[in-house]
Amino acid sequence: MSISSFVTQSLEEIRFWSRIMKEHAFFLTLGFTADDTELIQEAKEYIVIFERIEEQIADYNEKTDPEVIRRLNIQVYQAAASIWAYKRKVLGLILHCKIGGNNFPLLVDHISREAAYFANRLKDLNEGKLQPLADAIVKENVFFLKIMADHSKFIGHLLDPSERKLVDQAEEFSHDFDQLLYQAIDLDSMRPQSETNPLLGQFLDQNRVSVVSLRDFKKTARDLIEECRIKSIIHPLLADHVFREADHFLTIIDAFDAHLTANETL
Incomplete structure (x- = not known):
């Protein structure tokens, strides 16, 4: 470094x-x-x-x-x-x-x-x-996928039960990120040694799609909470907090993707 x-x-x-x-x-x-x-x-x-x-x-x-x-x-x-x-x-x-x-x-x-x-x-x-790039990619994604899955569960439990559509969306995100986490753990046990392993790029792309969707959901929820347009016991700062963490995860995914692309061109 x-x-x-x-x-x-x-x-x-x-x-x-x-x-x-x-x-x-x-x-x-x-x-x-x-x-x-x-x-x-x-x-x-x-x-x-x-x-x-x-x-x-x-x-x-x-x-x-x-x-x-x-x-x-x-x-x-x-x-x-x-x-x-x-x-x-x-x-x-x-x-x-x-x-x-x-x-x-x-x-x-x-x-x-x-x-x-x-x-x-x-x-x-x-x-x-x-860490070697391949190990760092898997380790960081395992950590943050668990964080995103937890966020989805918290949101679902802190929304008022009458907000049925939003609760259902939060539960869907929870399931999606649980599955991505299990997939990441499987990939970790396979321990791809090559930093140009095509599985890593596919792994990042798949995670990015889900994190973008969750981040946008969090942004919408944050804005609605700030405007008092949905019923919940979610503090506005907490809504912004989980949005920023999703955005941070996307920054990490993009940085890893850039490193993979750079290595492929060497």
Whole structure:
């Protein structure tokens, strides 16, 4: 990895995922009961931590000293690892029926997986670890296909039951992404060694079609929620949050596709 690529990728990951982590903490506060004062306070502290990180990197760019970025990655890694531990603690309390509220166990597990992904990404960047392209494509898609499947399930459960058409659409997306996930796991076990393996391009193309459809569905839902035109208990920020994650996944798919195309022309 070149120095400029290291700086650019680090800042891109931190800008995107720090906002996601901050919003996760906010969403958890909405799902706790009024009695969960300590957990709510902890979540609010994480909101402050990630807001400060966002402020800290506002003036950073691709020309920032790489050593500054390495230290930043360590700092943010520690924040991401800490919020991961907090989320797993919350999940344990829910699963052992120690707390109630409206935070689905799958949702808490979901956001803890994203925190782990973020922390590991920063660690890999600092260590200069680059997976072979074929392995990276499959691994990233397995992770994000599961995220998209989870989103579809959350949307279906948070829409009002009277929104039958939208609930049915969310369930269809959930099934579609479950199938794509199983397909990705099968492909992972086959471990294509060649970066020009035609299965990889087909795999990305198929995933792209489904992610575009889901992203557009999320965008429509977000706009309708903001305009108070559908019935749900989905916070407008949550609707925008899941839309941005789908859009981020598309960016990753396009980047992988560009790498495959470049390798084919060599």
